[in-house]
Amino acid sequence: MPTVTQQKCACDDCVCIVEIKDAVMKDGRNYCSSACATGHPDGAGCGHSGCACDG
Template identity: 60%
Template sequence: MTTVTQMKCACESCLCVVNLSDAVHKDEKYYCCEACANGHQSGDGCGHSGCGCHS
């Protein structure tokens, strides 16, 4: 049996892969940061290199 330790951020436009132990957990989904978890309400992106999410 394999244990999943990483997965893509649940934000549709985000390219980040998160460690489940470090992820922001909200509504049974895992996000790379609070901005993604909150749906980018203030228009800010995650700020991680190479990722342009902010939808």
């Protein structure tokens, strides 16, 4: 069986794919950045090219 090494960021508005080993883990979910993991409290996006998430 293949091993999954990547998945979509758990932030609903984010389009990033994150390496599970490098993900920011919060509440058992994998995020691409601390901004996504904390729900964008200051309105900032994740900062990755091509992604416009901001909570």
